[in-house]
Amino acid sequence: MDLTARYKEVRQRTEKICSFLQTEDYVVQPVVDVSPPKWHIGHVTWFFETFILKPYFMGYQEYNPDYNYVFNSYYETVGTRVIRTDRGNLSRPTVVEIYSYRKYVDEAMESFLCGDVSDDVKELLILGFNHEEQHQELLMTDIKFILGHNPLFPAYNKSYVAPHIDEGRDDAFIKMDEGIYEIGFTGDGFCFDNELNCHKVYLNAYQVSPMLVTNAEYLEFINSGGYHDFRYWHAEGWDWVKTNKVEAPLYWHLVDNEWHSYTYHGLEPLHLKEPVTHISYFEAYAYASWKGLRLPTEFEWEAAAGKFNWGRRWEWTESSYLPYPGFAKAPGAIGEYNGKFMVNQKVLRGASEVTPPGHSRATYRNFFQTNLRWQFTGIRLAK
Amino acid sequence: MDLTARYKEVRQRTEKICSFLQTEDYVVQPVVDVSPPKWHIGHVTWFFETFILKPYFMGYQEYNPDYNYVFNSYYETVGTRVIRTDRGNLSRPTVVEIYSYRKYVDEAMESFLCGDVSDDVKELLILGFNHEEQHQELLMTDIKFILGHNPLFPAYNKSYVAPHIDEGRDDAFIKMDEGIYEIGFTGDGFCFDNELNCHKVYLNAYQVSPMLVTNAEYLEFINSGGYHDFRYWHAEGWDWVKTNKVEAPLYWHLVDNEWHSYTYHGLEPLHLKEPVTHISYFEAYAYASWKGLRLPTEFEWEAAAGKFNWGRRWEWTESSYLPYPGFAKAPGAIGEYNGKFMVNQKVLRGASEVTPPGHSRATYRNFFQTNLRWQFTGIRLAK
Amino acid sequence: MDLTARYKEVRQRTEKICSFLQTEDYVVQPVVDVSPPKWHIGHVTWFFETFILKPYFMGYQEYNPDYNYVFNSYYETVGTRVIRTDRGNLSRPTVVEIYSYRKYVDEAMESFLCGDVSDDVKELLILGFNHEEQHQELLMTDIKFILGHNPLFPAYNKSYVAPHIDEGRDDAFIKMDEGIYEIGFTGDGFCFDNELNCHKVYLNAYQVSPMLVTNAEYLEFINSGGYHDFRYWHAEGWDWVKTNKVEAPLYWHLVDNEWHSYTYHGLEPLHLKEPVTHISYFEAYAYASWKGLRLPTEFEWEAAAGKFNWGRRWEWTESSYLPYPGFAKAPGAIGEYNGKFMVNQKVLRGASEVTPPGHSRATYRNFFQTNLRWQFTGIRLAK
Amino acid sequence: MDLTARYKEVRQRTEKICSFLQTEDYVVQPVVDVSPPKWHIGHVTWFFETFILKPYFMGYQEYNPDYNYVFNSYYETVGTRVIRTDRGNLSRPTVVEIYSYRKYVDEAMESFLCGDVSDDVKELLILGFNHEEQHQELLMTDIKFILGHNPLFPAYNKSYVAPHIDEGRDDAFIKMDEGIYEIGFTGDGFCFDNELNCHKVYLNAYQVSPMLVTNAEYLEFINSGGYHDFRYWHAEGWDWVKTNKVEAPLYWHLVDNEWHSYTYHGLEPLHLKEPVTHISYFEAYAYASWKGLRLPTEFEWEAAAGKFNWGRRWEWTESSYLPYPGFAKAPGAIGEYNGKFMVNQKVLRGASEVTPPGHSRATYRNFFQTNLRWQFTGIRLAK
Incomplete structure (x- = not known):
């Protein structure tokens, strides 16, 4: 290099x-x-x-x-x-x-x-x-x-274009067999310390969607009263919804009865075919519950990652951010990079439209608290 | 019955x-x-x-x-x-x-x-x-x-005696082999829905202590400045320590320079040989870090539970409280029993001196938020 | 004695x-x-x-x-x-x-x-x-x-009767002349230190109502939207109304579209002829503003107190709780009785139906923060 | 004009x-x-x-x-x-x-x-x-x-000079006679609505200092433990001191054991002869209590204002900000200028070194909450 x-x-x-x-x-x-x-x-x-x-x-x-x-x-x-x-x-x-x-x-x-x-x-x-x-x-x-969050909704850059990633449009869930899978980074290049220690994980048979949930699909959840029915939510998520009066993803605004969202171009009518984004883990979980499905674990995600196109959204997983077996913090300030955050956060996998090209990989472990929405987060369903 | x-x-x-x-x-x-x-x-x-x-x-x-x-x-x-x-x-x-x-x-x-x-x-x-x-x-x-928390420190019951459980006093860690283990409840009797769906988990080789950490051992952590060195703590734990000015387990009081703790008999000099209790997950993790060791996962705990005597303390594990594969909430109010709490909590295994006899079992999954201390929590180390 | x-x-x-x-x-x-x-x-x-x-x-x-x-x-x-x-x-x-x-x-x-x-x-x-x-x-x-505040609304004492004080029912305001008035305690008996130092106060001509504002009158304020129009409120009062979603006096409940209030007998339909009570200073001020009138100062109140019957409600005045000229705290703990509270509180004059008989007098200075409502407070108008 | x-x-x-x-x-x-x-x-x-x-x-x-x-x-x-x-x-x-x-x-x-x-x-x-x-x-x-409040303490303007106002240096208190004084604005020029309605106020004999309290004098209060003795403080002031750990005026910093203060030139050693500033009403009151003296009322201040030089500091008075007799809000938005703030604030009289020339006058009524310190506030004693 x-x-x-x-x-x-x-x-x-x-x-x-x-x-x-x-x-x-x-x-x-x-x-x-x-x-x-x-x-x-x-x-x-x-x-x-x-x-x-x-x-x-x-x-x-x-x-x-x-x-x-x-x-x-x-x-x-x-x-x-x-x-x-x-x-x-x-x-x-x-x-x-x-x-x-x-x-x-x-x-x-x-x-x-x-x-x-x-x-x-x-x-x-x-x-x-x-x-x-x-x-x-x-x-x-x-x-x-x-x-x-400025009342004038200024554009960042009218020429902004998200990188193109072809998701196809195939609704059939990808089937994965029961068995032992190797999880974690193994190559020569760079990875963060939280990806190290490749190890075996036993997974039951599962299925995962090749597609991200779209704005149109998420709108059905809203329109069917998803934000007003506690049964789809964790107790802590339900408190969060009520305390913050959450009714839609971040940046969504109902203007003259039509949903808009703030984008880098300014406020625009909602793009229905785009994958939903700026949702918390609580919302991702509630959406999946409403569908009668669930989110994949980070291990399920990694094991199947070669079978779908990812990179448009950071995908909330059901996994908590925890150390891999044998994880050890590096000594000194560099050791504070990852280990100290391994509590009360959820793992997100993939990458987003604003992740620098080449930055992420299939073993990359991003992590955020369950209530945060300002990242380009999204939903992939599993069962 | x-x-x-x-x-x-x-x-x-x-x-x-x-x-x-x-x-x-x-x-x-x-x-x-x-x-x-x-x-x-x-x-x-x-x-x-x-x-x-x-x-x-x-x-x-x-x-x-x-x-x-x-x-x-x-x-x-x-x-x-x-x-x-x-x-x-x-x-x-x-x-x-x-x-x-x-x-x-x-x-x-x-x-x-x-x-x-x-x-x-x-x-x-x-x-x-x-x-x-x-x-x-x-x-x-x-x-x-x-x-x-009453300034008069009244006794609850001067005749209170904790049930006797022999821990022995053997410091050699129990060695467990790498491989697949079956986790979850399988018997005929009662269990909670969160223990169901016995499933395979792959574990690396590990070791677990047969003994709980004692008050004497925990005191060394305090005396060596453990509550004042951020390196042993999660970032969130460190904030918790500083915000709440935590210096010792709950119920510990330094009276005339001697540590006392409030018990069901009232305020008493600290019993050094007893297993430490009324500590948060943050403290359990920090103690283990200070020792250069770690807490077991709930799977490691369950796989080894036949090899040590448990039941004096609810033992913090490194595992987050998450659904087992195939977990599904029961319909109606009963379904709210467990599933809605499966976020931002840690699993505790075992039982405590105030758990009703026969109530717990090796597959029992207790759970609390990481900052809570009013339960009889304790520490078992692993590596 | x-x-x-x-x-x-x-x-x-x-x-x-x-x-x-x-x-x-x-x-x-x-x-x-x-x-x-x-x-x-x-x-x-x-x-x-x-x-x-x-x-x-x-x-x-x-x-x-x-x-x-x-x-x-x-x-x-x-x-x-x-x-x-x-x-x-x-x-x-x-x-x-x-x-x-x-x-x-x-x-x-x-x-x-x-x-x-x-x-x-x-x-x-x-x-x-x-x-x-x-x-x-x-x-x-x-x-x-x-x-x-108990959801069962238990009665305190079904036989409770408020002491009778005849207010008459004369709407003509009492007219008071401009001039110098003597304010403060002068007799031989007991008074609190905050009443001492009788001194001269110059008052412009003013008028004061012989009657307290009734529940029926206060209901007109509510029904005309008084709690939803910022113009009647202090800025701080308006914040208080909005933050606490205040819509009526304390203890008022709208049950099947009829106003009730909690009394010592339990929950009862509102007694329309009774003087309104359990209102904050903010509400007293807003009511007076809505009427195009004002609250009396404590000096106006004291100067006119011989001309009306008082004792049913502690009457909010426009006066802040401040020391009289020459006021000095007694040395020691007794000196903490009154002086240390002489900031950011309002004076209330009179007495209430639960003031012990003989406890109050025309020079008595009660005082509370502007948002408090749990005392038997009331409104007398001035102009 | x-x-x-x-x-x-x-x-x-x-x-x-x-x-x-x-x-x-x-x-x-x-x-x-x-x-x-x-x-x-x-x-x-x-x-x-x-x-x-x-x-x-x-x-x-x-x-x-x-x-x-x-x-x-x-x-x-x-x-x-x-x-x-x-x-x-x-x-x-x-x-x-x-x-x-x-x-x-x-x-x-x-x-x-x-x-x-x-x-x-x-x-x-x-x-x-x-x-x-x-x-x-x-x-x-x-x-x-x-x-x-920037850790780099940048200067605003190295050439900043406060306007010169000669206070002299005469410690003899000015003696004022008992009697009726006219308070409020009477001239032809501009005044705010809160100064209108010139009216008579009866004052007992009093004395007021010709000088503002200096930094050197205030330092004695600090050094004698004034911030640690509840007896000098209102109850609410004492809570404020303890909650905010207040130990000195705003902008004061103890650097290498020497008091400095931030000025428009940057951080400088404290100017001992300057009038103390950036103190709350709570501190002004506590200082006066410690001296065995008190603050003047706004009426005392106005009646004596011709006998001393003012204009360096906004001077906290003992008076609460209340309407003058006959005060009425103007209709519409302009009417919100002053009246809505007439609760839980204290009147300050005079002007400060950053008040525009000619802006203030002897009848001018400034007002702030009792805990605020970012204005150029100061202390004049009375007895």
Whole structure:
């Protein structure tokens, strides 16, 4: 791999995403799970500075020690972090200042990459690339939330087109045999630590749909009163529905009695054939219950993943996010990447239309809390 | 089974537990998870009235229709429930009135049981017995919470003795082979719906301790700063520790620099050799991390359960509470018993010193949220 | 004054009020402002023990030092108090134990009162009598809240009759001249420190109604949409209405389209001719605005008090609770009685149907936060 | 008055204040009481558009109907407002767009002012000028809050100099006689409706300090434990201190054991001779109690205002914000300006170093809730 080329490509992709923003869009944080775009672009830069340049690039001069405080995320090992809810209150450093910081770090990185890079550092670099790709996806979803919650419903980019993935249109469920399956990553390339330790899992016979649930299908659930019948919901999901008065997926608006949804183009009439998205696990589960079906486990999903086209939505699974047998946290700050989140979250498999190309794979384990909806989540049914 | 005898035995056991209470103790609800004892004794009575007498005992006259409203719990199918946090605000019906209600229902039940009982009803009856046993355990833990949070630290019963279970004192971990294990209930007797559907699970080789972690061992964790080092905790657990300023298990008090704990006898110096209890899942996980070990999964626990003595503590497992393959909710209110809680909870296995004798079994799946501590929870280590 | 006779009379009146309660009614605390009746009867006893017996009765043996902790209220000088919201979680001491405590203190007090009593102590005693009378009124309102929020709507006392006060029925407003009025207590008898420092106040000419607003009149406000038109409300009151979805006075229930209210006899059809009660300051103000009128200030009220019959309702005034010129807190715990509450509360004048006879007077200053409704509050209009 | 000149002057002053900001500084809202600067500059523009141009300038074309929704404040009459806490989540309209809106309205206003202006409209115009001046002061305090809560402590303007007001340095209290004083506005010029209805108030003899309390004096209060002794505080103030762990005025930081405060120049060592500022009413009251003195009432303040130099700090008074005799709200949205806030707030008198020159006067009644500190508040003692 040409590390310099890969570095530049990743870094430029981030800036491309932000090129459609106004300065003000970089600053706000409407809810705790959404970070201001300027924080993202600072944080991914801080990652390279903290984990590559400071320990491994002799003579590197830290850009600004205060930035360590401002752009840290959840890495408790590194220092006191800015509490996550406070990020949206920080007008400084400005966007221009953060781009200067990026430039400074990029120049240092490019010098650094001209020299010899040890295997250990190479591994960290590749982690850094994947880390920045994860934040590219978060940028896309956070920007959607920021603009989609503005009463003016501004477009992000009128030319935005989701990548094409052919799902076909075959309703026959894929049949999978009972038996032992190998689960987890085995190749040579990069994977996250939570995919490691390939291991055997025994599965009963099951079936899985080749198609994602569409907006049209989800609308039937709404129209049949699905949000008003506790029988389809977990007790905690039912509380969530009632407390938050949830009546539809995030970004759906009933305008003059017609459903619209906010997209990167602005507010548009609902595209009925598109796969439903921006739903919580609670909603995915309730929809499946209403259909008399269920969600696949992450093991069922992975075992069958070669038999359908995935990549349009992060697909909620029935599996909780737990360590694979033999999982161990890496020492130091890097070890905080995944393990500390392995409680009270659900695994999502696949990828979404805003996942950077090549970022995901069949063994990739994404994870979110059961109530969250701002990612491009979706539903695949099993039985 | 002599259903009448079984019915009487269960009902009397509940009243025996309450015989040590003052009237005032029946009324209060210090936190949402703890119910007032008078609610428990009304609710288990309501269960028999609602699911047996009203549908199956011809000519049965409902005791008081308003009680349906007061003593319902989470059965959304049956009617509007009293919101759980309000239970502790209800001074009426009085304790005397609720005992009259019990007597009325008991007399009707005893008449009913003199007649022929269909298999369907027998199944419901046995569910009712097991349901009341679960509330017996909750009565014990709720009473402990109520008295243990009173600044006067009154004893519940100076003669209370926990049932004896010999753990031995052998530190060698039990070794278990890699392979396929059968998990789930298979016998003829009663089990809950969440234990059904015996199925195969593939386990890697593992080891599990024959002993529970003791207070003395847990004290080492405290003394070595375990509550002040984020590295041992999940991110959510760490927030919980800091938000609630947790420094020790529930009921532990440092009096004149010596650790005490509140017991059914009142406040006593900590019994160092006893298994630690009243800890959250977060604490169990942190303790195991600090030891460089881990908690067993519920499958590992069940596969090895024949090789150690259990029953002193509900043992936190690493497993999330999820449906077994093929799990389906029963129709109607009974179907709300278990399935609706299968999200964001952890499985506990075994039984505790206040579990009614014979109530639990090796396939029994108890479950609680990760932050709860008022049950007699404990820690068994694995690797 | 025969102090022993006065002491006995006050103490017996408290017990008379409680004689209609069940043990369970003594225990609960449905909201923070309502204290459990058992706390009241302990607290007023603790007052005599703490401020009379312990400092002035040689050889007095404190009943139980822990009670100081349990029955303290807001007297920060005396020791750490039980946080007010926790009172309803304490099942111990039991009601029987608290009555034993009362008996013990009563016996000691009666011995003490046989001896010589200095003027200073006599003053404290009279404060103690008035203090217990205030808690008698709180007992009546707290009991009403406890029983009136129970879904069974139990009666407190079917024989309860409010004392008769003839309001007449004359709608002509009383006219008062512009000029200087003397405000504050001047007699020989007892008054609270907040009434002292009689001083001159200059009032413009004003008029005040001889009648309280009735339920029938208030119903017109409701029926004309008063709770849905922000123009009649303070901004803070409007937020309160919307946040709490307030639609009517406390204890009003629309049953089969007819207004009922909970009374000491249970739920009854609304008595239209009775003065409206259980309304917040926000509602009193909004009603007056809707009428194109206003509430009197406490000075206007006091200056005119000789010209109308008062005593059925505590009457919200437009005045904030502030110190009179020259007001100074007494040193020590007694000084905490009034002064520390002189912020963000409104003055109420008069007395209510549950104020002990003889307790109030024309200079008496009652005070509550603007959102509170569980007292027998009412409305007198001015212009 | 040359209305065009006055209009331009006011509008330019607002823009001058903002000229020191970065775009990002315009966007954030760290707490509910602080509005984003871009909201202020839009809102004051919306005021002229809504109350002058739309009703009175024939043929005026509204700039953007959605702005009515975005820039409304608390004027319930005009339409649904953006909930105040949401303001900081709006990245659009951008700062550039809002300045375009200002320019559009300014041009229309200047055309409009070339024509004949009726007396009614003139009154509204002058209200609009005063309204914008109030927002100029809020801009200054909100900007201070935004930058002063940024961990980088950026300066607002290194050249900022507070206007000079000579307080002298005479500690002798000014003596005022008992008697009747005239309170309220009487001149020809502009005043707010809450100052109207000049009326007589009877005051006892009192004394008031010619000097504001300094930082050095306030430091003595801190050093003597004032924040840890409940006796100096209202009960509600004491709760506020403990809940918020308040230890010093807002913006004070103990750096290497030396007190600093954040100023418009950045973080600086505390200026001991300056009048203390950024304190709540609770703190002002506690300081006065600790000194054995008190705060003046607003009437005492106004009666003595000719005898001392004021204008450096908004001075907390002991008076609650209440209507003067005969006060009546104007009809329509303008009537919401003051009256709806007349509950649970305290009056502040004087002006501060960031009050626009000429904006305040001796009868001016400012008002805030008792816990707020982000204004330039201060303490003048009375006895």
